[in-house]
Amino acid sequence: MTCSSPILITGAAQRLGKAAALWFADQGYPVIISYRSDHHDLSEFHQKGIITLQADFSTPEGISDFIHHLKQQTSSLRAVIHNASDWLPDSSDMEQMSEGFTRLFNIHMLAPYLINQQCQPLLLASDGPRDIVHMTDAVVSKGSRKHGAYVATKAGLESLTQSFAAMFAPQIRVNAIAPALIMFNEDDDDAYKAKALKKSALQTEPGADVITRTLDYILNNPYLTGVVIPVEGGRSVV
Ligand SMILES: NC(=O)C1=CN([C@@H]2O[C@H](COP(=O)(O)OP(=O)(O)OC[C@H]3O[C@@H](n4cnc5c(N)ncnc54)[C@H](OP(=O)(O)O)[C@@H]3O)[C@@H](O)[C@H]2O)C=CC1
Numbered sequence: 001m002t003c004s005s006p007i008l009i010t011g012a013a014q015r016l017g018k019a020a021a022l023w024f025a026d027q028g029y030p031v032i033i034s035y036r037s038d039h040h041d042l043s044e045f046h047q048k049g050i051i052t053l054q055a056d057f058s059t060p061e062g063i064s065d066f067i068h069h070l071k072q073q074t075s076s077l078r079a080v081i082h083n084a085s086d087w088l089p090d091s092s093d094m095e096q097m098s099e100g101f102t103r104l105f106n107i108h109m110l111a112p113y114l115i116n117q118q119c120q121p122l123l124l125a126s127d128g129p130r131d132i133v134h135m136t137d138a139v140v141s142k143g144s145r146k147h148g149a150y151v152a153t154k155a156g157l158e159s160l161t162q163s164f165a166a167m168f169a170p171q172i173r174v175n176a177i178a179p180a181l182i183m184f185n186e187d188d189d190d191a192y193k194a195k196a197l198k199k200s201a202l203q204t205e206p207g208a209d210v211i212t213r214t215l216d217y218i219l220n221n222p223y224l225t226g227v228v229i230p231v232e233g234g235r236s237v238v
Pocket residue numbers: 010011012013014015016017035036037038040055056057058082083084085086087107135136137138178179180181182183184
């Protein structure tokens with residue numbers, strides 16, 4: 001598959017976003033990623049011709065700055081995948097509570113909201129199918145005792161999926177993927193892993209490929225818009 005307009009994946013310097021960025025580049029798509037932290041070794045991206053843009057979406061200014069730099073890099077886009085996310089636990093400290101919620105609102109809701117609106121002309125400038133995909137979370141319908149602000153802002157992103165699908169149809173399709181337990185984090189201990197695995201029917205940690213496959217399915221299905229695709233190992237039937 002080759003396409004002249006790039007796929008943008010935010011927060012893709014590691015884990016699920018990185019796997020998707022490298023796979024799409026191997027399929028012949030031009031790819032642009034955003035990253036926040038400077039510790040990443042970006043050489044693998046650069047070897048594949050992937051453009052890497054630094055961005056911190058925790059403030060409106062950071063979001064606007066990214067959009068400005070993105071528009072300097074490309075005049076069209078095949079797809080925008082909103083993957084950037086901070087899995088920030090709730091705080092018991094009042095000040096941190098407020099700062100944390102605002103931060104998660106900016107990353108998970110304001111950034112996709114502003115980037116979608118500002119990138120609509122770039123998507124329309126691309127021939128052929130155009131897609132926006134929001135990475136939400138399968139836990140949205142249940143809530144969370146420890147990540148209430150994270151899940152609430154992911155719920156907002158899920159709602160924006162339907163709104164943008166209605167706003168942008170029929171030229172641009174807008175869908176979401178709602179994952180759960182795709183890839184553990186390095187600091188997850190065995191007790192946490194065992195407890196987490198019991199929450200799904202399939203009781204496995206599948207890895208990033210199940211998300212990459214779902215992205216490929218969405219980008220190649222002309223009849224999907226406004227839908228949220230759970231990728232959660234049967235969590236809802238446990
Ligand atoms: N992993 C899983 O099992 C699950 C994942 N998901 C969702 O799937 C997506 C990918 O998950 P995963 O790969 O684990 O995500 P990560 O936790 O690895 O986060 C992805 C990237 O988001 C970036 N990011 C964090 N804060 C900011 C910020 N303020 N501004 C810009 N970028 C930021 C980070 O950049 P940097 O590293 O450069 O700081 C990070 O690399 C996420 O949206 C996540 O919520 C949902 C449920 C389960």
